[in-house]
Amino acid sequence: MRSKAFYTLLCTFVIVFILGSPKTLPAQSGDRVTLSVENAPLQKIFSAVEAQTFYRFVYTNEQLKDGKPVTLSVVNVTVQTLLKQCLQDQPLYYSTEDKFIIIHRKEKETKMNPVDIMGTIKNDKGDPVSGASITVLETLKTTTSDAEGGFALKQVPPFSTLIFSGTNVEGSQIILHGQQSLSVTLKAKVSKLDEVQVIAYGTTTRRLNTGDVSTINAETFAEQPVSNPLSAMEGRAPGLIITQNSGTPGSGFFVQIRGQNSISNGNDPLYIIDGVPYTSTSLTSAFSSGIVSGGNPLSSINPSDIESVNILKDADATAIYGSRGANGVILITTKRGKPGKTKIDLNSYFGVGQVDRRLKLMNTQQYLIMRNEAFKNDGTTPSLANGDYDLLSWDTTRYTDWQKLLIGNTAHIADVQLGISGGNENTRFNLSGGFHRQTNVFPGDFADQKGSGHFNLNHNSQDNKLKVDLSLTYAVENNNQPQTDFVYQAMYLPPDAPSPYDSAGKLNWPPGFDNPYRYIQQKYQAKTNNLISHLVLGYNIIPALQLRIAMGYNNIQMNEMQNSPTTSYNPAFNVISGNSVFSNSGLETWILEPQIEYQKKLGPGKLDVLLGATAEQDTRNAVTEYASGFSSDALLENIGAASDILVLASSFSQYRYEAFFGRLNYNMNEKYILNLTGRRDGSSRFGPGKQFANFSSVGGAWIFSKEKFGKNLFPFLSFGKLRISYGTTGNDQIGDYQYLSSYSPTPYTYQNMSGLIPTRLYNPDYAWEINRKFELGIELGLLNDRIIFSASYYNNHSSNQLVGYPLPTITGFSTIQQNLNAVVQNTGIEFSLNYSLIKSTSFNWNLSANLTIPNNKLISFPNIEETNYNNLYQIGKPLSIYKSFQYLNVNPQAGIYQFLNSEGKATLTPVYPDDLKAVKNVAASYYGGLQNNFQYKGWHLDIFFQFTKQAGWNYIKNYLVAPGMLGNQPAVVMNRWMKSGDVATFQKYTQSFDSAWNAYFFNSAIFGDNAVGDASFIRLKNISLSYSFPVSTTARLKMQNLRIYLQAENLLTISGYFGLDPENQSNVLLPPLRIITAGIQITF
């Protein structure tokens, strides 16, 4: 049925396309004019040009006094061509400044005495512009326009340049030619509603969009000193959850748009950078990526190159991406050049980073009390055979704050960006390069260094028929880190552990001490080379019909190396040769997307039809080798020097994808907008017969504020829109070749010959996961769009769940892929608000906020009782639940944790799975961000708070060892049970694997609901304070702009979380760092 609907849609497109052949030229907008006049005064021609193009003329009637009337007839020529014809016999010439065409007289411009000038400023709607500043470049005299837009300047040299700037208009410059009165038109800054939003295969504005798109623009990235763009996006867009796994540069992120759709497959959004799909999964090898917790491929994207990030959420916005749009789409657009004077921009900052939160751990005295009490409780004594070196062999009077030593150092950050951009109306370019270096807070010398170059070129042919858009980005990252995150050692090492160095300055190896400083020598290095290129060629066969071909190529190569020299091992282990792991992986993507777009006025509205096709191929390969038998530690980086090489993993995969897509958009009087999209997809990830599927959506918008009744009923509304959309998307994030059964080479050879082992069960029957999305939204502008508010409700159903169905190991495998008839629902409400609270000449206060209240629910799961999922999920509850034993208290007699059993009675020995009666939802119940921007003259202050209300895994879940065993504990664990009758927060100490240990490890950490705690937080995520020097200063320095700034990231976190950091909720990974930087930006 669905495919029938698709073909009907296709036919409609074709018919519309044929019937709609154009007879007349549509109104031009841009830089071309069509004109036919006879004996017309120049003023008339200028007005005609202003009507047809975006150019504005600056002249005085005085200047045109001697001008001759003109007769000419031109069709679709550039303004330049036209003016050349008009002015060739006139005593006049012109110059352009940005969008202004300034008319000059050809008279001899001799030096004259200064004159007094008067003028008025209007915006392009004809309203007077008050509060704009006018500076005379030559004398640096400055004045401000009054309420009527009038201004006066005395003693101005007759040929000086006037610089205009204002908060609500775009800046401009005018060169005087002796005139004493001026009438200046400045372009009004566009309403937020009219800012460009990038959508799939095109652009629109927030005003006219039928889909749900959140935009994060370049300013947001500019004010945050972060190395991964994802980090700057945290809390900025409703519906988007981003969590940083670790504070180590280059490490992994968790990214999710509108909740978990898939029970066990990828929930990553689709990333598209300048039209090329970009991988969401890192290339890091499983054998060498511990320190960066999997890494993130966006790490090698320079945030400074980003013009905007658009987050596509509903069916209307995402269905055109078909099988890949189920989890939302993140479109990243890089910076383009703008016409005008060539600009050179230099921006650099330096700063420091530190761990924001530390956990208060036991000191030596508390630790020894704990350990000795544990032995007393167990009725035994310490012994070396039991590994109790901390009590028997180490100096128990020592105290070391391991957190301070191992994660308490200061990271240094340096960032330099240089860009050149400019061009004219036909050709624009942007060329930039950046360098970023960030060290880590661990002991030792570790740094992540990134360099990137970005080039963008746009060209329109003279007749405006051919369009070329090329963007190239090349980034190199060299990340040097230790193999092991020091957080584990910082948390675990007993406070009386020996000094890392002996008196001779060498690594100290007393018995039982795993010297953490050995990890300084165990290095991890990841080098990434990343090329992203995209070329769009467009040709207007007729003005209404554009043929486009988009070509993209992305190549990421990553080389990882991990070296463990002999000196990094305890000499007692007698390691005679160091070892290294080498991993080389690559991902090559090409994409080809031919498109036809037809835009025409049809009836009372505008029709926009897009037809296209996609062919894409991804090729991945990876080899990981373990090398040992090096004759010297100095040769560890040379695989050729190893006598034994073991291939740990070798993989190759190819993914091919093709699709036909179409979109029909009809915009009636900017009042009613209808948007239909469809896509037929084929993917190589599925077995024969299951490769193709159809996806489609329908979206509509009604701008009711345009209706008469709307204006009458809601006079306070400057804008009001209702949106609705419904459609289907799919999810194919299941890995390649999953339908084939296969044998793969094993790293473990036998008899010096390679072996093959079965690696997958045969299973051809699975197909796409299908996501049906419904959305209802309202967008309002109040007080002349000073308040822009939007609210949306979404309801997404994800069915045909592809589940890696867990198998018991006795089957030889741990999972098999199956399509289960289970349905997951994600609903939610999202709000965003932008309020320009104060808008005046010198002071502006802008507030923006967003809030998301998500809700996830497992709607159905046939026969869940008979499956292994019964202990994980419950119908009617979120997928993020944790079925657990309900914690009661510490049993006052036994001194260990007790729980409620299924009959509601206290028990010391809850039974799995019968007593799993507590259901905790370990997820955010709401989250969002709040931003305040203040601007006073040249000062800008931006303060951004991120907040999340959530339950999360606390220290007990992430515990390293049970209290009482060898290993440090948080100081609060001192509040423990000691003797019969005690009411305590923590159970008694134990150092053996007895019932107390079982209660801690099994009943609590693995299955107890006391391992879940409040992990809500409010984080002062970003503060940015900057000062832009006034024109008077910059002009003297021959600069366009000079700005100095201070920026801070993660400055403050308010949270009652029991553990290190409520965001990454880990005891073994570095929390996100607090970073403070100072910088300067100079534009020439």
Place this chain on the structure above:
Amino acid sequence: MKRYKIIVVLIGLLPIALIEGCQKFITVDPPVTQLVSSSVFESDQTALSAMNGIYGTLQGPDGFANGGTQSVGFLTGLSSDELTNYYTYPDQIQFYQNALNKNNNTLYNAFWVVPYNCIYDANSLLQGISGSTKISSAVKRELTGEAKFIRAFCNFYLTNLFGNVPLITTTDYNVNANAFRANKDSVYSQIIADLTDAQSLMAGDYSFSNGERIRPNSWAATAMMARVYLYTGRWKDAEGQATAVINESDQYAMVSDLNQVYLKNSNEAIWQLMPNAPGLNTNEGSVYILTSEPVYATLSPELVNAFEPGDLRLQNWVADTIIGLDTFYYSFKYKVKSSETLTEYSMVLRLAEQYLIRAEARINQDNLNGAMEDLNVIRERAGLPLISILDKSTLLSDVVHERQVELFTEWGHRWLDLKRTGRANSILSIIKADWQSTDTLFPIPQGEIQKDVNLTQNPGY
């Protein structure tokens, strides 16, 4: 302008034409780094590689057969009275304290995942070669035999460590995922059936491993069969199988120098595993030999004190290192801690065990003289006085003692002997503080019970 137009139109049409071949475009070739299962069994070479994969898994770093700290020899050495623990890793301490948790990951990986993976791989190989027409009949026979032998070998350890265990004989996950625990008798029946087939299918020499004793042959199957009959109390059969091996004197003989027993391809070896860890010889040598303070374990005082005075095995197979005032004893059967040149292989089956099996089988059939002859073969090599007329029960405990000092730190013999002779409780409750009688069986890994609802837990866990 015309030119642009043509070029753009052409480029635009190209991929459309390309996409016209829809189905073709998105049908990708199988990955070059993997083989589709069916193609594995289309040549002798790839089928042999699949068998190599099983040996690789068997002694991989997680496996019970690798001789290292994850091996059945080491871990059950901790659980019994052979080793004293010095390692702080909780999983290992649990073995030492007989306080195994059902979530113990080492237990799960070493004793459950690896044997069941090998069983699946063997089943897959059996299925693959039985349906193949392209594999030569000699390779077919040999590989069928080897796969059945490995399946029997893994099942032997599974049932002896866990008691009743799921018996997996197919590759069909729908069947296997819901398997019940089969009782010990039916597991043993399967083991005996597999070994019987293996005996008849495999070669009697080592031609399939270039003359090296690193793949099991039909004698390995016979030796294993002798052990299985001993464990199941089929004394006559045990004697018969052991005799067959002992009589194969062309290939197997006792090595008189105790320091040369574990050399590669020693005459005493019936089956050895060739180490595959780079830079090491055997894991046994690497783990047991001490050059400084103990890191993992030492030999327990109970074991060291068990040797009779003058036992050459105490001199040659037990060594010590003195640090400060402490003397640490360690197993010195394997002489090389680490070396690039392989001189020793990990011994799995050796002739001495066959003499001990036959001795025990003969005692139980009241052939005391025959038993003494066998015991004296072992004692003679150990430089101990030969034993003469003794009563049956003394002989029976002598044989257990002889096994203790002959087979220590090898393949869990001590732990299994204590269990099957009913001595575990009486001996271990004295030296292990928290000993409980249910500790003789290890817990079924909890995760497996979650995934296969038909599995049950052993008592005491």
